[in-house]
Structure formats: C-alpha cells, structure tokens
Amino acid sequence: MVDPGSILVSLLGDxxxxxxxxxxxxxxxxxxxxxxxxxxxxAIAYPDTEAQLSExxxxxxxxxxRVLPCGSGSKLVWxxxxxxxxxxxxxARLNQVIDHAVGDMTLTAQAGVTLAQLTPQLAHHRQFLALDPAYPERATLGGLVATADTGALRQRYGGVRDMLIGLSLVRYDGQIAKAGGRVVKNVAGYDLMKLLTGSYGTLGIMTQVTFRLFPIQEASKTVVVRGPAASIQALGDRVRRSSLTPVALDWYSPALAGSLGEVQAMALVARFESMAAGVDEQVDRFLAMVPTDLTAQxxxxxxxxxxxNQANRLLFPGVETTASSEGKSLPGLIAKIGLRPTAALPCLEKLTDLAPGCLARIHASSGIGILRLGGDExxxxxxxxxxSHCEQAGGYLTLLVAPRSVKQSMDGWGYSGNALKLMKAIKTQFDPNHCLSPGRFVGGL
Incomplete structure (x- = not known):
C-alpha cells in the first residue's frame, strides 16, 4: 500500500x-x-478547511x-x-463559528469548534447550547453529534438530535452533502440530522453543524435529596406527574451521591432554572413534596x-487526550445504559447490589444514564x-470506555434488536467500501 503520510503532506503540508x-x-x-x-x-491528518478535508x-x-474520523479525540475510545x-x-482545525443569528437563536459552526470555545461567545448574548456532555473542555460539536452525547439537561431540552437543525458532511468519496438549515444540496430520502446523530463517524464526516440555542435563565438552583430508595422512587414519580419543570431530574447511585456529599444513599437530583422568583417558587413546591425520611440539600x-462539574468529573475522569498522565490510562469502565423510566430506579438498585461501588446517574424521564465501574468491578x-439486568428491565448496556481486552471478549454494543439488516443497508448506501470508522458501530459496522 502507498504510504498515506507522504501523499497527505502533498495535500496538507507538513x-x-x-x-x-x-x-x-x-x-x-x-x-x-x-x-x-x-x-x-x-498518520493523523488535520485539514484546515472543508475543501481540504474533501480532498x-x-x-x-x-x-x-480505511479512515477513522475524530475531533479532539476525547471520545475516540468510545x-x-x-x-x-x-x-x-x-x-480539530475546522474551528470557526460561521454564523450566530442572535435574533433567531441559531448557531452555525464548523465541526471542530469546542463547547468550551463556544460557551463564552454565546453567553455574551445571554444564550447557550443546551448540551452538557462528557469532557466539556475538549468536546467538539461534531463529536457531540457523532456520539449523541448529552447530560442531565436532556430532561428539559432533549438530546442532540432535538437541537440539530442542519449539517454539512463529506462522504466516503470526498463529495460534500448538506441538509437542514442553510441548505444548498440535500441528500434525498434521508433525515441526515437524525441519521448522523450517534453514528460514530460511520456514515460520513461532519464539517459544519447548525444548532438551535436557548436563553440563559436569570437564576438556577439544585436540590439533592437522599434517603431510602422506595421514598426516592415515590418522590421522583410525584415530581414527574406534577406541573414542576426541572431542567434536570436524575437518579444517583449511593456511591455517586456519597462521593458528592456526606451521606451515601440513593439520591434524586433536581435542578430548576427560570426567573429568580420562579425558581424559588418551584423549589418550595419541590421541597414540600419531600417526605420526612429523606434529607434535602x-x-x-x-x-x-x-x-x-464534580459530578461530571466523577463519571468521566481522565480519558482526554492531554499531555498529562491522565490520557495514558482508562478509568476502569464506563457504560451507557438505557431503561424504561418506570424501571430505572429498581434496576439501579439491582446494579448497586451487584456492584456496590458503581457510580451511576440515570435521567428520570428518559431512563438513559451513565454507569462507571472501578477496575475490580x-x-x-x-x-x-x-x-442481563438491564435487558430484563427492557433496556440495554453499551460499553463506552473499557480495556481493549474487555471489548474483545464481549460485544460492546450488546444490540439485540431486529434492525441490524437495515443498518447494514444504510451503511452500504453511505459507505459502500466500509472505509469509515470500520468496526466502531453496532454489528461491527
């Protein structure tokens, strides 16, 4: 095979x-x-423009x-x-903001723009992108879409696919396609925004994305309630049936809650944002629902x-590509779990019985969460x-970060649905030679 390095230097320079x-x-x-x-x-190639990436x-x-696309590399092991x-x-070098339509509350930026780079620019106009992913200091917009990575804010704002309204991508053969906002050329027959979200770079390489934005609220307050699982479950169910509108509502495992406070017990974490008076009123109503056997902070x-920030660091420590020693070892194991919302807390109890030291957070309304295990577990x-416990509860467990030996010994995705044939057909349509991110997706796609 011809050495890619020397050829790429002729295209991109040293x-x-x-x-x-x-x-x-x-x-x-x-x-x-x-x-x-x-x-x-x-080699690793760093094009400066969409045209160079296309070349x-x-x-x-x-x-x-065979090409492995990435942004900063913070989720390359996922x-x-x-x-x-x-x-x-x-x-990473496609890092320019193309257009911030302040009045329309939309943003178009290149895929290599990081959330950390973007946040202060938007905050100047009292706006923000309502995503709180892993490794926010390094996460790029393209990487967020490719991995469908969202955090606690999905309770109020939804996931990546709910905010993504347009994109540009480079296909397997170097052709450029666009869809959604700022459309020049559409790929007929597919909703590319939904299709590319969570595709792990297997269908194309995103070069530009357009998101809807939201206003930064005047005030914010978080309440952490700890105590017996049965009472925590009842409180969460009552909140979800009420007219309260938390921007985040999550179950926390005892080990995670204990790492963030003095009491190691199951916890419900609620965050409220609005005008100051509105936040105070919602928090008062929330606290009035808390029974006497639970403690609130x-x-x-x-x-x-x-x-x-500390909760995020506990769930996602030290996988970033940095010059420090943190980037050289993996923090045990990190998995994404999905459960029926009604089964989420009972399943979390079973998970903590099997792995008492697990750090876990599950979104109360969606049942999607993160589970981190130490090396011994x-x-x-x-x-x-x-x-098995997740599947019995109607859900799944997908490995994100794990030693290579673990991923080699078991199916990281654990997909048991009936859509694999369709996935393969779509993969072949978008990448006939299977040269993009080979092996990273479900079924080895």
Missing part, C-alpha cells in the same frame, strides 16, 4: 500531517486502546484507505474497536456549578450480569 513516527505519547496510547491492530495508523477523503477513496485503520482524520451560584462476567 503542519497538517502527523506521521506515525511523530505521534505524541498520549495519542499513541489512546490509539492503542481504540484500535484492534498493534500497528498504529500511518483527503477523495484521496483515501482512490487508495482504499464504541467498538476500530479495525484495520490506515488514517485518522481530525476536524440546596446548591446555588458557585457551589451549584462546582457540584455539577469491570470484569467480563460481572458486566454480563449487569447487562
């Missing part, structure tokens, strides 16, 4: 290509966990290179293990922000038991 022998130590360690083969990809993909198509990757293609302003047999 500054746009990092060949295998020049990879930083943290990138080498990250790719070693993300990919099947012991040999690392020939790289056209070149890859001609030479039949999903299945990449198979036979020749080239990593990063959108309120957080506001800096303490509230610190609390949520993340063995294959224990994981199969945890997955």
């Amino acid at each position: 500054q746009g290509v990092v060949t295998r022998d020049r990879l930083a130590e943290d990138w080498s360690a990250l790719l070693a966990e993300a990919l099947e083969a012991d040999t690392l990809p020939a 790289v993909m056209a070149c890859a198509h001609r030479h039949q290179w 999903g299945g293990i990449g198979q036979g990757v020749d080239l990593v293609l990063s959108t 309120e957080f506001t302003q800096e303490a509230e922000l610190a609390w949520w 993340g063995g294959t047999e224990g994981l199969q038991d945890l997955r």
Whole structure:
C-alpha cells in the first residue's frame, strides 16, 4: 500500500500531517486502546478547511484507505474497536463559528469548534447550547453529534438530535452533502440530522453543524435529596406527574451521591432554572413534596456549578487526550445504559447490589444514564450480569470506555434488536467500501 503520510503532506503540508513516527505519547496510547491492530495508523491528518478535508477523503477513496474520523479525540475510545485503520482524520482545525443569528437563536459552526470555545461567545448574548456532555473542555460539536452525547439537561431540552437543525458532511468519496438549515444540496430520502446523530463517524464526516440555542435563565438552583430508595422512587414519580419543570431530574447511585456529599444513599437530583422568583417558587413546591425520611440539600451560584462539574468529573475522569498522565490510562469502565423510566430506579438498585461501588446517574424521564465501574468491578462476567439486568428491565448496556481486552471478549454494543439488516443497508448506501470508522458501530459496522 502507498504510504498515506507522504501523499497527505502533498495535500496538507507538513503542519497538517502527523506521521506515525511523530505521534505524541498520549495519542499513541489512546490509539492503542481504540484500535484492534498493534500497528498504529500511518498518520493523523488535520485539514484546515472543508475543501481540504474533501480532498483527503477523495484521496483515501482512490487508495482504499480505511479512515477513522475524530475531533479532539476525547471520545475516540468510545464504541467498538476500530479495525484495520490506515488514517485518522481530525476536524480539530475546522474551528470557526460561521454564523450566530442572535435574533433567531441559531448557531452555525464548523465541526471542530469546542463547547468550551463556544460557551463564552454565546453567553455574551445571554444564550447557550443546551448540551452538557462528557469532557466539556475538549468536546467538539461534531463529536457531540457523532456520539449523541448529552447530560442531565436532556430532561428539559432533549438530546442532540432535538437541537440539530442542519449539517454539512463529506462522504466516503470526498463529495460534500448538506441538509437542514442553510441548505444548498440535500441528500434525498434521508433525515441526515437524525441519521448522523450517534453514528460514530460511520456514515460520513461532519464539517459544519447548525444548532438551535436557548436563553440563559436569570437564576438556577439544585436540590439533592437522599434517603431510602422506595421514598426516592415515590418522590421522583410525584415530581414527574406534577406541573414542576426541572431542567434536570436524575437518579444517583449511593456511591455517586456519597462521593458528592456526606451521606451515601440513593439520591434524586433536581435542578430548576427560570426567573429568580420562579425558581424559588418551584423549589418550595419541590421541597414540600419531600417526605420526612429523606434529607434535602440546596446548591446555588458557585457551589451549584462546582457540584455539577464534580459530578461530571466523577463519571468521566481522565480519558482526554492531554499531555498529562491522565490520557495514558482508562478509568476502569464506563457504560451507557438505557431503561424504561418506570424501571430505572429498581434496576439501579439491582446494579448497586451487584456492584456496590458503581457510580451511576440515570435521567428520570428518559431512563438513559451513565454507569462507571472501578477496575475490580469491570470484569467480563460481572458486566454480563449487569447487562442481563438491564435487558430484563427492557433496556440495554453499551460499553463506552473499557480495556481493549474487555471489548474483545464481549460485544460492546450488546444490540439485540431486529434492525441490524437495515443498518447494514444504510451503511452500504453511505459507505459502500466500509472505509469509515470500520468496526466502531453496532454489528461491527
């Protein structure tokens, strides 16, 4: 095979290509966990423009290179293990805001823009993108769409697919396609926004995205309620049936709640945002629902922000691509779980019985959550038991972060539905040679 490195240098210049022998130590360690083969990809390409990215993909198509797209690399180990990757293609340098329509509350930006870069720009206009993903300091907009990564705010605002209103992508052969907002050319027959969300780069490489925005509210307050699981369940059910409108409503496992406070017990975490008087009124109504066998703790302003940041760090520690030692090892195991909302807390109780030290957060209304296990609890047999409990509750358990040996010994996705044939047909339609993110998606797609 022709060496991709030398060809890419002719397209992007020396500054746009990092060949295998020049990879930083943290990138080498990250790719070693993300990919099947012991040999690392020939190069990482960093195009500066959509046109350059298109040229790289056209070149890859001609030479039949298998390409692993990424943004900053913070979630490169999520999903299945990449198979036979020749080239990593990063959108990190596609990092420009194209248009912020303040009056329309929409934003169009290149896929490599990070949430950390974007947040202060939007805050200047009292607006924000209502996504609170893992690794917010490094998460790129394209990566958020590719992994469908959202946090507690989905209670009020929904997921990525609910906010994404337009995108541009480069296909397997280098052709550019667009859909939704700012449309120039549509791909007929598919809702690309929904199709690309959560596709892990297997259908195309996003270069530009358009999101709807929301106003920053005047006030915010978080209430953490801890106590017996039965009372926590009853309180959560009562809140969901009420007229209260929390922006976040999550179940926390005892270990996670204990790591964030003095009491290690099952917890319900509610966050309210609105005008100051409205927040106070909703919090008062919420506290009036709390029975006497539960304890409640309120957080506001800096303490509230610190609390949520710490919860995020506990669930998603140290997988980022950095120059520090954190990027060189994985934090045990992290899984995404999905359950029927009515079965979420009972299933969480069973999970904590099987793995008492698990750190888990489940959204009360959607049943989607995150489960983190330490190294001693993340063995294959224990994981199969945890997955079995989720499936018995009508849900699933998908591995995000795990040692490569674990992902090799069990199906990371655990998909048992009947749509795999359709998924394969769509994959073949969008990527006939199966050269994009090979092996990362359900069924090895």
